[in-house]
Amino acid sequence: xxxxxxxxxxxxxxxxxxxxxxxxxxxxxxxxxxxxxxxxxxxxxxxxxxxxxxxxxxxxxxxxxxxxxxxxxxxxxxxxxxxxxxxxxxxxxxxxxxxxxxxxxxxxxxxxxxxxxxxxxxxxxxxxxxxxxxxxxxxxx
Numbered sequence: 641x642x643x644x645x646x647x648x649x650x651x652x653x654x655x656x657x658x659x660x661x662x663x664x665x666x667x668x669x670x671x672x673x674x675x676x677x678x679x680x681x682x683x684x685x686x687x688x689x690x691x692x693x694x695x696x697x698x699x700x701x702x703x704x705x706x707x708x709x710x711x712x713x714x715x716x717x718x719x720x721x722x723x724x725x726x727x728x729x730x731x732x733x734x735x736x737x738x739x740x741x742x743x744x745x746x747x748x749x750x751x752x753x754x755x756x757x758x759x760x761x762x763x764x765x766x767x768x769x770x771x772x773x774x775x776x777x778x779x780x781x
Contacts, residue, residue: 647681648738648750654685655754663690668721680730683723687711688752690720691778692759698778703728704771732765735774741765750776 658666663686670686673679687699691713698714701723709728711720723731735741739748747764762777 647734650681651685651688651738652753654682655688655752658682658685658689659755661689663687663693664721667723670727671722671724673727676726676730677734679723679727680734683727683731684734687720687776688759688761689754691761691776692754696778698775700773700775701728701731702771702773703732705769732772732774735763735765739763739765744768 667683667686667690670679670683673682687701690696691699694713694715696713696715699720700712700714702710702712703725704710707725707729709722709725711722713720722728739746739750741748741763744767745765747762750761750763752759752761760779764775764777766773
């Protein structure tokens, strides 16, 4: 029987692993990863690190019905590197599994340990005819 580790714990471990790296640079390289599950977890960790490091209010990933994925950060409207359609779908699935958000919309707190500190993010999901959206909100510093 294959052991399925806790996805939340994996994201925290990846935050610790990539804490000293440039999150945007690492996010740009994810698109070509063959292991989409690992890439989705890595992307979530990097998005959290980017938000913390750059004082973002929120990071949003939007997937259209056609599978196109767009990522924006709200501190200044700027587009972040897209993880691509396959990994984008896996990110949506992973967020649902970690937060236990079911249905077309919901929100949940997400406590994340980063090195010797912790942060509580707010995760909001919406699914409409125009696609799905995950918004990760960061607390004020």
